[in-house]
Amino acid sequence: AETAPERLKDRIVDGDRKGLEADLEEAMQTMAPLDIINTVLLDGMKVVGELFGSGKMQLPFVLQSAETMKTAVAYLEPHMERKEGQARGIIVLATVKGDVHDIGKNLVDIILTNNGYRVINLGIKIPVADMIEAARIHKADAIGMSGLLVKSTVIMRENLQEIARQDMDLPVILGGAALTRNYVEEDCVAAYGTTGRVVYARDAFDGLSLMDHVVQ
Numbered sequence: 405a406e407t408a409p410e411r412l413k414d415r416i417v418d419g420d421r422k423g424l425e426a427d428l429e430e431a432m433q434t435m436a437p438l439d440i441i442n443t444v445l446l447d448g449m450k451v452v453g454e455l456f457g458s459g460k461m462q463l464p465f466v467l468q469s470a471e472t473m474k475t476a477v478a479y480l481e482p483h484m485e486r487k488e489g490q491a492r493g494i495i496v497l498a499t500v501k502g503d504v505h506d507i508g509k510n511l512v513d514i515i516l517t518n519n520g521y522r523v524i525n526l527g528i529k530i531p532v533a534d535m536i537e538a539a540r541i542h543k544a545d546a547i548g549m550s551g552l553l554v555k556s557t558v559i560m561r562e563n564l565q566e567i568a569r570q571d572m573d574l575p576v577i578l579g580g581a582a583l584t585r586n587y588v589e590e591d592c593v594a595a596y597g598t599t600g601r602v603v604y605a606r607d608a609f610d611g612l613s614l615m616d617h618v619v620q
């Protein structure tokens with residue numbers, strides 16, 4: 405490929421980390437780090453998803469791509485603009501039980517952190533009890549759940565029922581590729597029993613504006 409962004413996209417698809425940093429440096433001469441992630445790198449992951457979904461790519465190679473993506477994001481992160489000042493709010497963030505996908509969740513973490521929020525990132529495969537406990541301990545303003553499997557959308561709805569059962573009335577932000585706005589706004593809202601307290605984030609920026617909205 406000719407340009408650094410084109411090479412970076414190929415690197416994600418091929419899971420090729422050799423020379424990654426040089427290409428990232430070159431791309432940063434003309435693009436902001438976040439734009440590199442959102443256009444170039446996520447474009448590459450999209451191709452990976454399509455190849456995997458159609459059986460043209462095997463799981464170990466998907467893992468290589470994911471590792472390359474993570475390395476690239478980690479390299480770019482210190483170069484991102486960060487809003488200083490008082491913490492604007494606290495969110496407990498987790499990938500739900502049974503789900504290991506964390507690239508999207510970690511992007512949400514970076515974007516919220518860079519915009520003044522304190523993020524308690526619990527990691528992957530997190531049972532709802534752990535989210536509830538962390539929210540209590542840290543006096544969180546919101547809980548954010550991520551999950552990419554269809555199965556995870558069901559878990560999210562169950563988690564909401566459990567949070568409601570615990571008499572917690574925190575806003576919850578849901579995100580991940582298998583979710584639809586309709587599912588969140590109908591089924592999940594019904595499960596939680598409160599309107600306007602469960603919201604759907606299409607992407608990480610949506611997560612930020614929702615956080616700005618729920619924490620006032």
Ligand code: B1M
Nearest residue numbers: 453457503504505506507508548550553554579580605608
């Ligand atoms: Co998996 N995987 N995977 N995978 N994987 C998908 C999700 C899949 C759609 C691929 C496919 O078939 N086309 C498919 C799910 C099918 C389904 O459920 N219907 C799938 C499968 C089947 C599996 C396994 C079951 C495969 C197997 O073992 N046979 C297995 C599951 C293991 C488990 O979880 N128990 C598995 C494993 C893996 C890897 C480990 C190899 C790797 C993950 C590595 C990692 O994350 N550390 C992996 C990957 C990389 C993918 C794809 C290719 C890419 C996911 C990704 O990182 N995208 C994925 C294909 C796809 O999604 N179409 C796929 C980039 C990321 C930035 O996007 O996370 O969606 P995303 O985040 C977005 C938004 O959704 C949103 O913001 C981000 C963008 O700004 N967002 C939030 C996400 N969370 C949010 C939270 C918020 C707000 C916004 O607030 C709280």
